[in-house]
């Protein structure tokens with residue numbers, strides 16, 4: 313999380329600079345990374361210090377046992393098996409950078425999605441009894457080892473998807489998509505090599521898709537519609553779409569549902585203000601409001 317926090321600090325460059333020229337915005341970000349007071353390099357050094365002995369040991373084992381060595385199945389091993397990796401002299405900066413990027417992609421997203429879910433749940437008492445009843449049915453002893461049980465929590469899933477729809481990023485999914493110059497029917501042009509992002513609000517708050525009142529929170533919007541949170545579609549881009557859609561989403565959703573189910577059963581959860589505090593938007597990225605959540609232990613009946 314320290315890494316994610318540091319990365320988000322870098323984003324605090326005024327977007328208006330991009331209106332003067334995208335290059336100025338890009339350079340301001342790079343300058344902060346290179347010369348600003350940012351701890352990312354320090355964190356990367358810590359990661360290298362931790363992984364170096366582990367990698368050295370693995371390479372030693374590989375040299376000693378050859379094909380008889382059974383390597384662990386994990387991200388470090390995946391990176392070591394990439395073509396071009398120099399096993400005599402591994403590039404620790406590259407490996408640690410990759411691991412940090414995966415950590416960033418998987419942890420900060422899951423934490424903020426869970427917080428958004430909890431803030432929505434805590435401020436909407438009209439759903440409490442019904443969702444608690446569902447958790448008691450499918451999670452009777454808090455031992456959620458069966459993924460089938462989790463997939464049966466359809467109300468929880470629908471509520472989670474609605475929370476993510478209304479609190480996700482405003483602008484995201486930036487890809488360099490234009491292999492050649494692109495001309496739209498309305499005359500707009502994109503030069504070759506442009507970075508293109510999607511204004512997600514146009515999708516997630518679209519009244520043709522979510523009308524007549526797309527801003528309204530409807531926790532059971534997706535119930536019975538065969539539209540689970542894990543399903544990527546043109547209507548729901550929280551996990552992206554297409555070739556680069558998030559490969560970790562099913563894991564993340566199960567994780568969020570597991571945790572939420574246990575918390576809903578154990579605690580009465582409220583926000584301090586009893587309202588849904590709004591998220592903060594910085595450079596198009598949505599951050600949950602830091603207002604405290606209050607957990608009161610439920611008395612056993």
Ligand code: HEM
Pocket residue numbers: 414417418419421422425485486549550551552553555556557558559560561563564565
């Ligand atoms: C609620 C949690 C998560 C959210 C909201 C989320 C969201 C996203 C989004 C929006 C993308 C970009 C898709 C695109 O560029 O079109 C993405 C990509 C990715 N995510 Fe996640 N993610 C989550 C959890 C995870 C987890 C737990 C992992 C790994 C265990 C993970 C691994 C990745 C990877 C490796 C990519 C890059 C895929 C590619 O470029 O082909 N994510 N994620």
